[in-house]
Amino acid sequence: MSDLLYSEVEEDLRASVRDLLTDQAGFTSVLARTESAEPYDLKLWRTLATDLGLAGLAVPESLGGQGASYREVAVVMEELGRSVAPVPFLGSAVLATSALLAAGDAELLPRLAGGELIGALAVPLTSAPGTGFPGGVEANTEGALSGAVRTVADASAADVLIVPAVGPDGPGLYVVEKAAATVTEAVSLDLTRRLADVSLDNAPSRLLASGTDAEAVLRQTLLVGAGLLASEQVGVAQWCLDETVAYLKQRYQFGRPVGSFQALKHRLADLYLEIVSARATARYAADALATGIDDVPVAVAVAASTCSTVALHAAEQAVQLHGGIGMTWEHPAHLYLKRAKSSELALGTPGRHRAALADLVNLPPA
Amino acid sequence: MSTLTADDLRARVADLLAAHPPASTERLEFLRARFDAGLAWVHYPAGLGGLDAPRELQNVVEAELAKAGAPDNNPRRIGIGLGMAAPTILRFGTEEQKKRYLRPLWTGEEVWCQLFSEPGAGSDLAALGTRAVQDGDSWVVNGQKVWTSVAHIARFAILVTRSNPDVPKHQGMTYFICDMTDPGVEVRPLRQLTGEAEFNEVFLSGVRIPDANRLGAVGEGWKVAQTTLMNERVAIGGNAIPREGGLIGMVSKTWRDRPELRTPELHDRLLKLWVEAEAARLAGTRLRQQLAVGAPGPEGSAMKLAFANLQQALTGLEIELSGEDGLRYDDWTLRRPEKVDMLGRGPGYRYLRAKGNSIEGGTSEVLRNIISERVLGLPSEPRVDKDVAWKDLPR
Numbered sequence: 231m232s233d234l235l236y237s238e239v240e241e242d243l244r245a246s247v248r249d250l251l252t253d254q255a256g257f258t259s260v261l262a263r264t265e266s267a268e269p270y271d272l273k274l275w276r277t278l279a280t281d282l283g284l285a286g287l288a289v290p291e292s293l294g295g296q297g298a299s300y301r302e303v304a305v306v307m308e309e310l311g312r313s314v315a316p317v318p319f320l321g322s323a324v325l326a327t328s329a330l331l332a333a334g335d336a337e338l339l340p341r342l343a344g345g346e347l348i349g350a351l352a353v354p355l356t357s358a359p360g361t362g363f364p365g366g367v368e369a370n371t372e373g374a375l376s377g378a379v380r381t382v383a384d385a386s387a388a389d390v391l392i393v394p395a396v397g398p399d400g401p402g403l404y405v406v407e408k409a410a411a412t413v414t415e416a417v418s419l420d421l422t423r424r425l426a427d428v429s430l431d432n433a434p435s436r437l438l439a440s441g442t443d444a445e446a447v448l449r450q451t452l453l454v455g456a457g458l459l460a461s462e463q464v465g466v467a468q469w470c471l472d473e474t475v476a477y478l479k480q481r482y483q484f485g486r487p488v489g490s491f492q493a494l495k496h497r498l499a500d501l502y503l504e505i506v507s508a509r510a511t512a513r514y515a516a517d518a519l520a521t522g523i524d525d526v527p528v529a530v531a532v533a534a535s536t537c538s539t540v541a542l543h544a545a546e547q548a549v550q551l552h553g554g555i556g557m558t559w560e561h562p563a564h565l566y567l568k569r570a571k572s573s574e575l576a577l578g579t580p581g582r583h584r585a586a587l588a589d590l591v592n593l594p595p596a
Numbered sequence: 597m598s599t600l601t602a603d604d605l606r607a608r609v610a611d612l613l614a615a616h617p618p619a620s621t622e623r624l625e626f627l628r629a630r631f632d633a634g635l636a637w638v639h640y641p642a643g644l645g646g647l648d649a650p651r652e653l654q655n656v657v658e659a660e661l662a663k664a665g666a667p668d669n670n671p672r673r674i675g676i677g678l679g680m681a682a683p684t685i686l687r688f689g690t691e692e693q694k695k696r697y698l699r700p701l702w703t704g705e706e707v708w709c710q711l712f713s714e715p716g717a718g719s720d721l722a723a724l725g726t727r728a729v730q731d732g733d734s735w736v737v738n739g740q741k742v743w744t745s746v747a748h749i750a751r752f753a754i755l756v757t758r759s760n761p762d763v764p765k766h767q768g769m770t771y772f773i774c775d776m777t778d779p780g781v782e783v784r785p786l787r788q789l790t791g792e793a794e795f796n797e798v799f800l801s802g803v804r805i806p807d808a809n810r811l812g813a814v815g816e817g818w819k820v821a822q823t824t825l826m827n828e829r830v831a832i833g834g835n836a837i838p839r840e841g842g843l844i845g846m847v848s849k850t851w852r853d854r855p856e857l858r859t860p861e862l863h864d865r866l867l868k869l870w871v872e873a874e875a876a877r878l879a880g881t882r883l884r885q886q887l888a889v890g891a892p893g894p895e896g897s898a899m900k901l902a903f904a905n906l907q908q909a910l911t912g913l914e915i916e917l918s919g920e921d922g923l924r925y926d927d928w929t930l931r932r933p934e935k936v937d938m939l940g941r942g943p944g945y946r947y948l949r950a951k952g953n954s955i956e957g958g959t960s961e962v963l964r965n966i967i968s969e970r971v972l973g974l975p976s977e978p979r980v981d982k983d984v985a986w987k988d989l990p991r
């Protein structure tokens with residue numbers, strides 16, 4: 231049976247990431263950055279990626295990584311969810327890195343794993359694992375790419391892009407230098423996770439995988455992404471619960487702490503229960519991805535649909551239960567609401583994941 | 597109530613249009629003439645913009661005027677005046693106050709805001725601490741209000757204060773009309789999660805209010821505020837809208853226009869919400885029919901609660917239905933808007949703004965308490981604050 235607990239090593243990892251984020255990604259600085267000319271905190275990113283070695287956590291040591299697994303990456307994602315830190319971790323350390331890993335690349339992977347370069351996977355962030363190979367970009371016989379992809383996570387911070395494109399011989403995955411592409415920052419709902427539109431006009435590239443391999447790599451990458459995003463959502467949900475509980479203990483109305491009203495207590499108890507379940511599904515998905523068992527697609531579909539829903543519920547409750555303060559820019563709750571709502575769409579909505587599950591467990595639609 | 601019929605009102609509208617043809621009459625002049633003809637709010641008394649007619653006949657007037665292309669009074673910008681200040685002034689105001697305030701309120705020449713909530717008094721509005729001390733024939737007011745929508749464009753405010761801290765909280769309040777141009781009134785924008793600053797903090801320092809601007813008796817402010825709050829809920833939740841009016845129409849349109857975004861699950865959710873919206877529309881119609889024969893009761897709370905639920909479910913669905921665009925936002929620039937325009941912005945804005953629907957005008961939790969206690973008659977939770985002097989309340 232999979233191990234759904236956190237190991238001692240994982241708890242140590244969590245503690246060091248949390249310390250760093252508490253220190254360097256406090257709410258006021260995160261909020262200030264969302265409106266500054268430098269929306270990404272690249273100093274924090276370098277500390278995470280290089281000093282703590284988190285960019286290549288799941289990459290074998292022979293390829294420049296730490297030789298840990300997706301279980302540890304999941305723990306980092308939880309902490310990043312708790313702090314909504316503006317770093318390109320999902321785009322680079324999760325999506326681009328796992329694509330290179332799945333493609334067996336030995337050239338670019340070490341540089342991403344070492345934090346020397348930042349990567350992004352050029353698909354719309356809404357792409358779900360089971361959806362078909364994207365057709366927006368075409369490759370010619372020389373491997374030059376043309377076309378456009380909208381709403382790519384972390385592309386504006388990236389040095390290299392991994393681009394799915396359809397060539398004369400069918401689907402392929404290509405590496406393109408950012409300098410060869412036009413990357414336009416989009417206004418994203420989530421202020422702490424940036425999106426950009428990428429357009430390519432005869433951009434030179436290097437082929438990473440082709441044909442069914444390319445399809446398999448992309449599918450695996452999106453599974454890893456959705457599976458690990460579930461852990462980030464657990465982190466988001468946990469922060470929302472913790473903050474709300476703390477606030478309701480201290481906020482007085484009607485001569486008593488608002489948290490003493492049973493109607494609110496029951497709701498928070500229910501939310502706690504949801505998070506307990508969500509955490510279990512996220513742990514199972516991380517463990518399944520780490521060990522590569524056959525059940526990965528089911529594990530991911532269950533975790534992604536559960537954790538999205540729970541994180542969003544937690545964030546909406548946090549705004550509501552903070553009352554007027556929860557509606558303000560000055561209170562952190564909105565950053566979590568924006569993260570939770572966009573993550574609900576990212577890498578497949580709960581509805582899409584449930585539909586995928588229907589096939590996997592043979593519960594066909596009516 | 598008068599015995600006017602729909603046909604009588606059509607004739608009066610025709611007279612108004614003949615005397616003031618919309619094409620050649622300046623907007624404000626037309627609105628003032630309409631007010632004076634009793635066609636502003638027909639259920640109000642004659643001489644105060646109405647004709648003592650049944651409230652439902654207003655629809656007849658609106659339809660006739662719309663047909664003639666007459667200017668409207670831009671109700672969204674002046675929602676607080678129309679929905680909250682006006683019914684309160686009508687019920688508790690003196691004749692002079694009604695004459696002075698109702699017409700420019702209705703025409704939108706004077707915008708109103710509501711200085712109720714305070715940092716320490718939100719759901720528990722009766723806990724408020726803004727002090728009013730009588731000084732000759734005026735009052736001196738000091739304190740801080742918060743979340744005050746449109747205070748930055750308001751000419752007047754309805755204001756609740758604490759005039760006696762030594763009695764239990766519900767007893768020591770007094771209600772005023774506050775002149776927002778008083779030098780002691782300072783309005784500071786408060787930015788919201790949508791990026792905009794539609795509400796404000798308002799600091800009151802040594803604001804002098806003539807006793808003539810008091811609404812209701814000294815110490816009876818809570819009773820007056822109750823009227824405002826009841827009407828507020830109806831104003832928020834009880835609008836007359838056509839089928840597929842508002843958000844449900846917008847989401848339905850997206851569904852029709854973008855087949856590539858459809859899934860069976862979203863279809864099911866959309867249909868459920870369509871039915872819910874239609875049910876809310878019918879319940880709103882029923883509520884207005886009830887109002888036509890009496891004052892707003894706790895039913896208004898139910899409609900406001902339903903409205904918030906529906907808006908939030910619909911805007912949440914709309915984002916999911918928007919595909920990649922659901923991840924994007926239209927504009928984060930700080931602005932100080934004059935009205936809430938849910939339909940004029942993108943899905944992201946609508947989603948975020950709708951979060952306020954379950955907080956503003958009484959939270960959904962508080963409305964549930966009101967329904968369970970006042971409608972269903974369930975016993976209330978033990979009250980620790982009922983018989984304690986305001987100044988001794990735990991906070």
Ligand SMILES: Cc1cc2nc3c(=O)[nH]c(=O)nc-3n(C[C@H](O)[C@H](O)[C@H](O)COP(=O)(O)OP(=O)(O)OC[C@H]3O[C@@H](n4cnc5c(N)ncnc54)[C@H](O)[C@@H]3O)c2cc1C
Nearest residue numbers: 491550551553554712713718719743744745952956959961
């Ligand atoms: C967009 C917006 C516009 C507004 N405009 C105005 C305005 O123009 N003028 C004005 O005066 N005010 C305005 N308000 C303020 C609004 O009326 C208050 O925010 C609201 O009454 C809640 O008060 P609070 O924010 O202090 O929350 P709190 O009272 O602190 O409540 C915190 C949480 O506890 C819950 N809670 C509190 N008491 C109970 C209970 N007994 N049982 C169960 N749950 C409970 C609440 O529902 C809420 O979820 C506006 C608010 C918003 C969001």
